[in-house]
Amino acid sequence: MIKFKNRNPEFSLHLLIWLVLFFLPAAFSYGSEIDWGNIFKHFWLQLIFLAVVFYINYLFLVHWLFGEKKISFFIINAILLAALIYLKGEIFVLFDSDRPKMLGKKPPEGIRYFFDFLIYLIPVAFSIAINASKKMRKAEEMKIEADNIKLQSELQHLKYQLQPHFFFNALNNIYSLVDFAPEKAKQSIHSLSKLMRHLLQKSDVEKISLAEEIDFLNKYIDLMSLRLNESTKVYTNFPTKVHNIYIAPLLFISIVENAFKHGVSATKPSDICFKMEVIEKNIFFTTSNSNFPKNEDDRSGSGIGVDNLRKRLQLLYPEKHEFNTYLNNGMYIVEMKLETE
Numbered sequence: 001m002i003k004f005k006n007r008n009p010e011f012s013l014h015l016l017i018w019l020v021l022f023f024l025p026a027a028f029s030y031g032s033e034i035d036w037g038n039i040f041k042h043f044w045l046q047l048i049f050l051a052v053v054f055y056i057n058y059l060f061l062v063h064w065l066f067g068e069k070k071i072s073f074f075i076i077n078a079i080l081l082a083a084l085i086y087l088k089g090e091i092f093v094l095f096d097s098d099r100p101k102m103l104g105k106k107p108p109e110g111i112r113y114f115f116d117f118l119i120y121l122i123p124v125a126f127s128i129a130i131n132a133s134k135k136m137r138k139a140e141e142m143k144i145e146a147d148n149i150k151l152q153s154e155l156q157h158l159k160y161q162l163q164p165h166f167f168f169n170a171l172n173n174i175y176s177l178v179d180f181a182p183e184k185a186k187q188s189i190h191s192l193s194k195l196m197r198h199l200l201q202k203s204d205v206e207k208i209s210l211a212e213e214i215d216f217l218n219k220y221i222d223l224m225s226l227r228l229n230e231s232t233k234v235y236t237n238f239p240t241k242v243h244n245i246y247i248a249p250l251l252f253i254s255i256v257e258n259a260f261k262h263g264v265s266a267t268k269p270s271d272i273c274f275k276m277e278v279i280e281k282n283i284f285f286t287t288s289n290s291n292f293p294k295n296e297d298d299r300s301g302s303g304i305g306v307d308n309l310r311k312r313l314q315l316l317y318p319e320k321h322e323f324n325t326y327l328n329n330g331m332y333i334v335e336m337k338l339e340t341e
Contacts, residue, residue, distance in 0.1 A: 021047055045091060049084045054123035056080060062131045081120045085113055170223065184226045191223040207246040214238050217252055221274065224260045232270040239278050245340055248316045254305035255287050255334050262332060263289025283338040291332040
């Protein structure tokens with residue numbers, strides 16, 4: 001059995017409308033004697049002329065109106081309408097020549113021509129409106145496409161910005177171990193190579209599983225913990241099993257980096273806590289760390305991590321995220337909520 005697939009829904013819609021209009025007078029005359037000649041003269045003839053005006057404008061002349069031939073559009077339409085009005089009058093004369101003349105006054109010819117002219121302006125207006133709506137829709141689609149390209153370019157820029165920032169922070173951490181703990185420095189380099197492999201493989205994908213992101217965070221926290229002294233305590237509370245939740249890659253790493261950068265003191269006890277909860281499709285990520293702000297002269301990490309994250313969240317999760325930071329009893333708190341699909 002052969003199935004024909006409709007490749008042009010617009011053609012089908014036009015055909016359906018004209019068929020309905022064509023058979024409308026016959027439907028209204030159902031049950032009584034039908035005068036086909038009268039229907040042709042007073043309805044089908046007008047319908048044919050309306051279709052001619054509509055499609056000449058819809059397919060050809062309207063493009064002149066939206067282009068550089070506006071004057072030609074009006075001149076050709078005036079000639080077309082005048083010709084159809086004249087032709088309709090001549091056809092009426094042929095029809096009426098075989099019929100007895102009706103008594104009574106007829107409306108002036110000028111009035112009839114004027115009303116015919118107004119009627120034929122209707123398909124012209126329809127063709128203009130349809131083409132204008134198409135152009136508006138196409139312009140909107142192009143705008144959406146341009147916005148998407150801009151969005152992807154900006155996101156790609158933010159990713160490229162994030163990776164050197166992450167690498168720079170990790171190298172700073174390893175550099176501090178080289179002199180007094182060379183074995184830890186070697187271990188850190190090995191751990192960093194694993195993290196960089198993750199960055200190379202996952203940062204360019206649109207989404208990764210939350211389980212992969214948690215594994216990456218755990219490895220990074222282990223790497224950063226190698227340089228800490230005994231007075232600094234790091235606590236993590238991440239879910240061990242998460243299923244069917246996917247997020248944009250590297251969303252949490254900037255917060256973790258920031259906690260290690262500003263939450264560690266060489267002389268004072270320090271605490272850093274990381275907690276993640278998953279409730280249905282919502283992710284709640286919280287960090288709290290002792291607050292030891294860096295001096296303005298300290299440019300380690302260049303300070304772009306959290307700003308980068310805020311921009312990414314605005315682009316990737318508009319109206320589907322919350323991000324708040326505040327101080328509480330000497331602890332710097334970051335709270336982040338994501339609504340995933």
